[in-house]
Amino acid sequence: MTRAAIALTSLALGLAGVVLIGDQRAWDNALSSPQTLLIVLVGMGQLARLAGHPMLARLLLVCALAPLMLALSSYLLPEYWISLATWDSLAHRFLPGSLLDDWRPALLATLSLALLAVNAWLGERPNLGSPLLLGTVALLLVIQGLESLPNATAHQVLRYAASPTQQLTQWGLLLAQGLAFLPIGYAERHNLHRPLWPALALVGVTLLFWHQQKALEDRTLRAEVHAQGQQLAGHTTHEFKEHVAAMHRFANSWNLLDSAPTVEQWALQTAPYYRDFRYFLNIAFINLDSRVIRVYPVQPNLQVLGARLFDVQPEGREALSQALFHGRVGRTGVVELLQGGPGIIHYLPVTSADDGRILGAAAMVVSLPVLMGTFFDEVDTGRMFLELRQGETTLVQLGPTTGLGPWQHQASLDVAGQSLTLVTRPSRALLLERRARLPVVGLATGLTLAYLLYLVLYAYRRLALQHRALHRSNIELRHEVQARAKLQQEIEWLARHDELTALPNRRLFMETLKAQAERRPLSVLICDVDHFKQVNDHQGHLIGDRYLKSLSEVGREIVEEAGGLFARYGGEEFVACLPACDAHSSLAVAERLRERMQEENLLHHDGRQLTVSIGLATLEDGPLDIAALMQAADEALYQAKASGRDRVVCASGDASLETRR
Numbered sequence: 001m002t003r004a005a006i007a008l009t010s011l012a013l014g015l016a017g018v019v020l021i022g023d024q025r026a027w028d029n030a031l032s033s034p035q036t037l038l039i040v041l042v043g044m045g046q047l048a049r050l051a052g053h054p055m056l057a058r059l060l061l062v063c064a065l066a067p068l069m070l071a072l073s074s075y076l077l078p079e080y081w082i083s084l085a086t087w088d089s090l091a092h093r094f095l096p097g098s099l100l101d102d103w104r105p106a107l108l109a110t111l112s113l114a115l116l117a118v119n120a121w122l123g124e125r126p127n128l129g130s131p132l133l134l135g136t137v138a139l140l141l142v143i144q145g146l147e148s149l150p151n152a153t154a155h156q157v158l159r160y161a162a163s164p165t166q167q168l169t170q171w172g173l174l175l176a177q178g179l180a181f182l183p184i185g186y187a188e189r190h191n192l193h194r195p196l197w198p199a200l201a202l203v204g205v206t207l208l209f210w211h212q213q214k215a216l217e218d219r220t221l222r223a224e225v226h227a228q229g230q231q232l233a234g235h236t237t238h239e240f241k242e243h244v245a246a247m248h249r250f251a252n253s254w255n256l257l258d259s260a261p262t263v264e265q266w267a268l269q270t271a272p273y274y275r276d277f278r279y280f281l282n283i284a285f286i287n288l289d290s291r292v293i294r295v296y297p298v299q300p301n302l303q304v305l306g307a308r309l310f311d312v313q314p315e316g317r318e319a320l321s322q323a324l325f326h327g328r329v330g331r332t333g334v335v336e337l338l339q340g341g342p343g344i345i346h347y348l349p350v351t352s353a354d355d356g357r358i359l360g361a362a363a364m365v366v367s368l369p370v371l372m373g374t375f376f377d378e379v380d381t382g383r384m385f386l387e388l389r390q391g392e393t394t395l396v397q398l399g400p401t402t403g404l405g406p407w408q409h410q411a412s413l414d415v416a417g418q419s420l421t422l423v424t425r426p427s428r429a430l431l432l433e434r435r436a437r438l439p440v441v442g443l444a445t446g447l448t449l450a451y452l453l454y455l456v457l458y459a460y461r462r463l464a465l466q467h468r469a470l471h472r473s474n475i476e477l478r479h480e481v482q483a484r485a486k487l488q489q490e491i492e493w494l495a496r497h498d499e500l501t502a503l504p505n506r507r508l509f510m511e512t513l514k515a516q517a518e519r520r521p522l523s524v525l526i527c528d529v530d531h532f533k534q535v536n537d538h539q540g541h542l543i544g545d546r547y548l549k550s551l552s553e554v555g556r557e558i559v560e561e562a563g564g565l566f567a568r569y570g571g572e573e574f575v576a577c578l579p580a581c582d583a584h585s586s587l588a589v590a591e592r593l594r595e596r597m598q599e600e601n602l603l604h605h606d607g608r609q610l611t612v613s614i615g616l617a618t619l620e621d622g623p624l625d626i627a628a629l630m631q632a633a634d635e636a637l638y639q640a641k642a643s644g645r646d647r648v649v650c651a652s653g654d655a656s657l658e659t660r661r
């Protein structure tokens with residue numbers, strides 16, 4: 001898998017290299033393709049790590065991560081913290097003439113590359129979020145693919161997606177990291193489900209939320225541009241109405257004359273209007289021959305003095321005729337002015353105060369470029385493109401023509417009866433400056449939260465599994481302890497009991513006897529089954545065993561009644577310890593034992609009754625010598641056997657104590 005991952009990474013790197021070489025600008029200046037360079041750095045870091053050079057890998061990845069983090073900050077930080085101009089001047093310092101946007105990768109590409117670099121740094125460590133990082137990069141790449149569709153990119157202020165080839169190289173790096181991750185154990189992979197899916201779902205929700213926020217913010221920005229355009233258009237129309245009204249006032253004031261004005265009179269009369277309405281190119285007096293005989297200001301308009309307008313400006317003839325011959329206000333359309341540039345000329349008839357004779361016409365020349373410059377002096381024309389059109393003809397253009405934003409606004413203007421169109425289009429820089437940071441901040445926060453959620457769920461899952469394993473081994477341990485305790489009990493029981501009859505064995509009997517060192521009188525008896533070998537021989541061992549069990553039950557009952565202990569001594573021999581029993585009472589116990597055993601009606605093969613012989617010894621006082629006491633009982637038993645069996649013999653030698661059937 002590692003080999004396949006290395007091969008895939010190399011392939012992606014090769015592709016990135018081809019992109020870099022293919023980009024002609026990259027030869028002129030290595031910094032012209034920073035996004036591809038960053039992909040190459042991340043890829044090389046990944047390759048170094050896969051090939052087993054962690055130090056080199058980290059060095060390369062840090063080199064990629066530092067600019068990526070800087071780019072991410074430029075997307076995140078508010079304009080009033082670090083302005084776009086500051087970022088641009090920073091970019092300019094690195095490479096004169098460059099802007100921030102020439103340097104930083106597209107937003108989603110910045111994120112996916114940073115996550116790829118972080119994951120390459122961490123290695124295939126599910127506990128550090130490797131699978132979530134890979135899943136998030138996959139989602140980011142899918143969204144980049146969608147964002148690259150032509151209709152999605154049409155109206156974007158920010159760049160969101162890398163170029164298709166760059167996306168392909170990122171897919172290559174991602175798949176290589178995925179391959180390197182695959183060899184983790186099945187159990188580990190199985191454990192990933194619970195933390196991974198909720199965290200990935202949060203990533204998905206975050207991306208959807210970001211997309212929605214981004215669309216909303218774009219709409220708001222567009223509405224702002226629209227409102228500004230409308231405002232400018234309204235302002236222009238209003239100003240022009242004011243201008244026309246002022247012009248009428250101007251014309252009326254000339255009715256007080258009775259001849260063509262002198263140069264001084266003309267200057268005195270026109271100067272305030274010229275000053276107040278800054279967009280007049282000049283105000284001229286035209287005589288009845290359509291000649292310009294007075295003009296204010298004189299100096300910049302010398303070339304029009306003496307010009308016969310009917311000849312030099314035929315397109316204004318109609319308007320001028322209105323004023324000169326019919327005494328009505330005449331207004332040209334948009335005409336090419338004698339001084340150059342488009343403009344509108346108002347011709348106002350000047351009549352004699354005495355007889356109402358028409359003396360000439362006052363021409364108020366409005367230059368459209370000057371008008372635009374005057375009206376829009378509050379607009380930042382360094383970053384806002386303005387265009388005045390009449391139909392399809394461009395009359396005036398202000399502001400930059402390159403680096404413009406994706407939206408423009410068109411508004412209709414009524415300028416002195418002329419229907420014009422005002423186009424406003426903010427530059428991309430202006431829109432970027434106004435761009436709200438909320439969607440990107442939301443995206444970064446959501447992705448961070450998803451990562452933290454993964455880590456918490458993963459740790460919780462691990463703890464839960466460990467806890468479960470511990471609980472299971474605890475139960476097993478408890479069962480083991482219980483089994484061992486039971487075994488121990490069995491062993492202890494077997495060490496002191498006989499398995500066949502469940503009676504105390506010789507060891508327990510001896511321990512009990514020893515414990516009676518102070519009790520006097522103390523009697524012991526040995527009970528031996530007569531001719532038991534014959535039972536085994538003729539009726540088999542199973543019958544023999546059954547007989548032994550019956551006898552032991554009887555013996556236990558009788559001896560325990562007397563406060564003693566009945567035990568199996570070995571073979572078909574039983575013993576009893578009778579504390580506080582003197583010779584008489586122990587003899588009575590022994591006799592009852594013998595009789596009761598007979599009453600069990602256990603028969604030999606030939607119908608004879610099974611009998612027992614009992615030897616009895618009593619220690620009335622004095623120290624306990626177990627061997628001597630047992631020896632005495634044994635000898636008494638021997639005597640009982642020797643003297644015909646089926647009897648009790650007491651070791652005292654007292655004949656009166658001997659019983660027989």
Ligand SMILES: Nc1nc2c(ncn2[C@@H]2O[C@H](COP(=O)(O)OP(=O)(O)OP(=O)(O)O)[C@@H](O)[C@H]2O)c(=O)[nH]1
Nearest residue numbers: 528529530531532533534536541542544545571572
């Ligand atoms: N079925 C069975 N037989 C046992 C057991 N322990 C000992 N025996 C038998 O008990 C018999 C004891 O025989 P002997 O010692 O010759 O004595 P006896 O036949 O009882 O004759 P006397 O004691 O002289 O009356 C042997 O045949 C043993 O095999 C046992 O646990 N089960």
